[in-house]
Amino acid sequence: MTAAALEVRGLNRNFGALKVTRDVDLTLERGARRALIGPNGAGKTTLVNLITGLLNPSSGKVVLGGQDITALSQAQRARRGIARTFQINQLFRGLTVLENLCLAVGERDGHCNNLWRATGARRVVIDEALDYLAALRIVDDALKLVRELPYGRQRLVEIAIALAQKPRVLLLDEPAAGVPSSETHLILDVVANLDPDIAILIIEHDMDVVFRFARKITVLVAGAIFTEGTPQEIMANEQVRAVYLGQEGHRVGGGVRHG
Numbered sequence: 001m002t003a004a005a006l007e008v009r010g011l012n013r014n015f016g017a018l019k020v021t022r023d024v025d026l027t028l029e030r031g032a033r034r035a036l037i038g039p040n041g042a043g044k045t046t047l048v049n050l051i052t053g054l055l056n057p058s059s060g061k062v063v064l065g066g067q068d069i070t071a072l073s074q075a076q077r078a079r080r081g082i083a084r085t086f087q088i089n090q091l092f093r094g095l096t097v098l099e100n101l102c103l104a105v106g107e108r109d110g111h112c113n114n115l116w117r118a119t120g121a122r123r124v125v126i127d128e129a130l131d132y133l134a135a136l137r138i139v140d141d142a143l144k145l146v147r148e149l150p151y152g153r154q155r156l157v158e159i160a161i162a163l164a165q166k167p168r169v170l171l172l173d174e175p176a177a178g179v180p181s182s183e184t185h186l187i188l189d190v191v192a193n194l195d196p197d198i199a200i201l202i203i204e205h206d207m208d209v210v211f212r213f214a215r216k217i218t219v220l221v222a223g224a225i226f227t228e229g230t231p232q233e234i235m236a237n238e239q240v241r242a243v244y245l246g247q248e249g250h251r252v253g254g255g256v257r258h259g
Helices: 046-053 074-080 098-107 119-135 150-163 181-192 208-212 232-237 238-246
Strands: 006-015 019-030 033-037 059-064 082-084 169-173 200-202 217-219 224-229
Touching: 006 046, 019 046, 019 224, 033 046, 033 208, 046 074, 046 082, 046 169, 046 200, 074 082, 082 150, 098 119, 098 150, 119 150, 150 169, 150 181, 181 208, 200 208, 208 232, 217 232, 217 238, 224 232, 224 238
Parallel strands: 033 200, 033 217, 082 169, 169 200
Antiparallel strands: 006 019, 006 059, 217 224
16 A cells, blocks of 8 residues: 555644644645644644644654654755645745746755856756646746745745746645635635645635635644545534634635634
């Protein structure tokens, strides 16, 4: 059998006496389209930080493609195939969109330091960067400064940078946060057309985004997995309504958005 793209086994994270991640088991198969939801303070971003190596677990394992990567650094995990976006984008706002992508490609290939001196390498990097921008339908923005773009298009640039890492696993932390509801379809359309072999985990409060994207949904409450199921199962789960959506003032699938 082919190993899962990503497995989290018995993952725990404590900050002193506070347990923010509690015995989390999570499996993403190759090509998974999974959403992670839960009330504020549930530990969703902490879990992503543990998977990517930004935080170290108190106990438990992170396994990528059958290999234990728990002891690896964030950079080492990225090189092995884990990419992410952040709640607040991490772009270089004073550089152009193309420059941001070229830096990401150059960093991945290890020739970032001489990227602007080696003409041949520069041409290859630029061509690849333009390919990612074309795939995200933002090639017309290539020469614009990031700070000149609407926030929704900045989100697409961040996804392009994540894809430039050639990930096996892509973690999208609230990609629709701060994006006008009229523009969320851009992100959904792009994600829907990504390589079907990439396993994608999306953290999102916008229930329209969640139910349109996910084939499976995991609900996290107080750092532990509360339940998992298909969108239809989660929509019909009264406990989810009470514990998560009730607290948040949402109704499932009703188009209610929460920032």
